[in-house]
Amino acid sequence: MGRFRLLFALIMLAFWATGLTSCRQDRFEPNANVELRFETDTLLFDTVFVTAGSITKRFKVYNPTNRNISIDEVYLAGRRFAGNSPYRININGIPTNDQGGVELPAGDSLYIFVEVTIDPNSSATPFIVTDSVIFRSGNRTGKVLLAAYGQNAVFYNGEVLPCNTVWTADKPIVVYNSVLVDSACRLTILPGAKIYFNKNSTLFVLGSLRVLGLPQDPVIFRGDRLDPFYRDLAGAWNGIHFLVGSTNNEIRSAEMYNGNIGIRVDSLPADGSMAPNLILNRVRIDNFAVVGLLGFTARIEAYNTLISNCGLYNFLGDFGGEYTFRHATLVNFSTGFSRGFPLFALTNRDLNGRPNTARLVMQNSIVWGSRQEEFALDTTRATGFTAELSHTILKSQRTQLVGTALQFSDPRFKNVSEKDFGIDTLSVAFRAGANLIPLYSRLQTDLVGRVRAVQPTLGALERTE
Numbered sequence: 001m002g003r004f005r006l007l008f009a010l011i012m013l014a015f016w017a018t019g020l021t022s023c024r025q026d027r028f029e030p031n032a033n034v035e036l037r038f039e040t041d042t043l044l045f046d047t048v049f050v051t052a053g054s055i056t057k058r059f060k061v062y063n064p065t066n067r068n069i070s071i072d073e074v075y076l077a078g079r080r081f082a083g084n085s086p087y088r089i090n091i092n093g094i095p096t097n098d099q100g101g102v103e104l105p106a107g108d109s110l111y112i113f114v115e116v117t118i119d120p121n122s123s124a125t126p127f128i129v130t131d132s133v134i135f136r137s138g139n140r141t142g143k144v145l146l147a148a149y150g151q152n153a154v155f156y157n158g159e160v161l162p163c164n165t166v167w168t169a170d171k172p173i174v175v176y177n178s179v180l181v182d183s184a185c186r187l188t189i190l191p192g193a194k195i196y197f198n199k200n201s202t203l204f205v206l207g208s209l210r211v212l213g214l215p216q217d218p219v220i221f222r223g224d225r226l227d228p229f230y231r232d233l234a235g236a237w238n239g240i241h242f243l244v245g246s247t248n249n250e251i252r253s254a255e256m257y258n259g260n261i262g263i264r265v266d267s268l269p270a271d272g273s274m275a276p277n278l279i280l281n282r283v284r285i286d287n288f289a290v291v292g293l294l295g296f297t298a299r300i301e302a303y304n305t306l307i308s309n310c311g312l313y314n315f316l317g318d319f320g321g322e323y324t325f326r327h328a329t330l331v332n333f334s335t336g337f338s339r340g341f342p343l344f345a346l347t348n349r350d351l352n353g354r355p356n357t358a359r360l361v362m363q364n365s366i367v368w369g370s371r372q373e374e375f376a377l378d379t380t381r382a383t384g385f386t387a388e389l390s391h392t393i394l395k396s397q398r399t400q401l402v403g404t405a406l407q408f409s410d411p412r413f414k415n416v417s418e419k420d421f422g423i424d425t426l427s428v429a430f431r432a433g434a435n436l437i438p439l440y441s442r443l444q445t446d447l448v449g450r451v452r453a454v455q456p457t458l459g460a461l462e463r464t465e
Helices: 002-026 077-082
Strands: 042-049 057-062 069-076 087-091 098-104 109-116 127-137 140-151 154-160 165-167 173-181 186-189 194-197 202-205 208-212 219-223 239-242 249-257 261-266 278-286 291-303 306-308 313-326 329-332 344-347 358-363 366-369 375-378 385-394 404-407 413-415 420-423
Touching: 042 057, 042 109, 069 077, 069 087, 077 127, 098 109, 109 127, 109 140, 194 202, 202 208, 239 249, 249 261, 261 278, 291 306, 306 313, 313 329, 344 358, 375 385
Parallel strands: 042 140, 154 173, 165 186, 173 194, 173 202, 186 208, 194 219, 202 239, 208 249, 219 249, 239 261, 249 278, 261 291, 278 291, 278 306, 291 313, 306 329, 313 344, 313 358, 329 366, 344 375, 358 385, 366 385, 385 404
Antiparallel strands: 057 109, 069 098, 069 127, 087 109, 127 140, 413 420
16 A cells, blocks of 8 residues: 555656646747747749739748747838838738747747738839848847839739730730630730730630730740749640631730640631631740640641640640641640640541531641650541641651651650750751742741741751751
8 A cells, every 4th residue: 555655656746747847848938039040031922913912932930949939029120110011921820910929939940921912113124022021039130031023014804805905015914814805806916925814814816816926026825823833834824715706816926835725716717718717827835734726617727836745635626627737846745744645636526416527737747745646637427537748747656647758757856854846966857848938938937036948847946057
């Protein structure tokens, strides 16, 4: 019995000692004069469009000592001393811009979350906006600089554009909730313009679109998330959608990145004319989650066009249509998608029980990728399908395809991981093309404005020696 009482007393003593230790550890020392450590000395935001707001970024604050401390003050300098700041902070989950008594255990860390919304001004070029988060522990202070590049922009939000709207390069264009070019109206986009689309936004065209970029000053279409993590993700916006009845469309010297369907064209011209719905010249379409160029019974002509690394198809022509590719490069070595289809496909299948015809012209082009079969012609009916192929490299097991000067050899791109789809010196594509310049003046220069040789390189990019 005595041993039991002694054991019980020892156990109670242990619990009491543990309780004292726990109490001592739970005390947080104010005015500790600790020199805090920071994960970074500057938190930098990439370009933020005015009024749009940024993503949330964060950094850590460390207590390098073996003492539990209470940070006496954490605050935004701009709000305390100037009364306002474009920045907002959140301290360990608490939205506040000024807080005292922030507890930080020995050897531990806490998160500071930061957002910024920048007011517009008169600047046409990006401008920097700064502030600081200040930390005071006793007589010691530390700070983390906040910096963001603001960019004034012209904003559109879910609206029908006025007829004959012109978008210029003066300021970026930012589209929320899609816009529409109405019937009998035209949108003209001048060289160097940059068009940014918010998530799920589309440029719908019922009238006509004229994109007038230059090789040295292309028009850019992309999503509006410019921070590094999101900047190169597919699916950032929808794309350009030409609706039934839209005609007289031209896109030249343009670059399109990281959406869902880059360009979609619905139906042959309603007037029955032989004019195409859309002409592309010197256009690059890259990293679209579904399709780069999609035609439903459409008429599209593509010159000097590069379509790369899309999720399901680089090009899909469905339910027939008329499609022409001259000096085009369609290539897919993407590691971001698990592809189950060839990058190029054209069908003449019936639409709502109505038979359709399909016609393909492909000259001086390259269709190549990482799958065994990258070129599919789905001739579901015995008639109504024609394919005129010449001077073209195809990644296909169907080496019996009818055409002139077809090749099935690796074109030897310079660097597919860096998306450099020019060819190297030993490529079979070098000087393998027919001279089409006398027939099609658009082919005098390549995708980036280089003059084509009389005996040209296959694909969108001319190799010069």
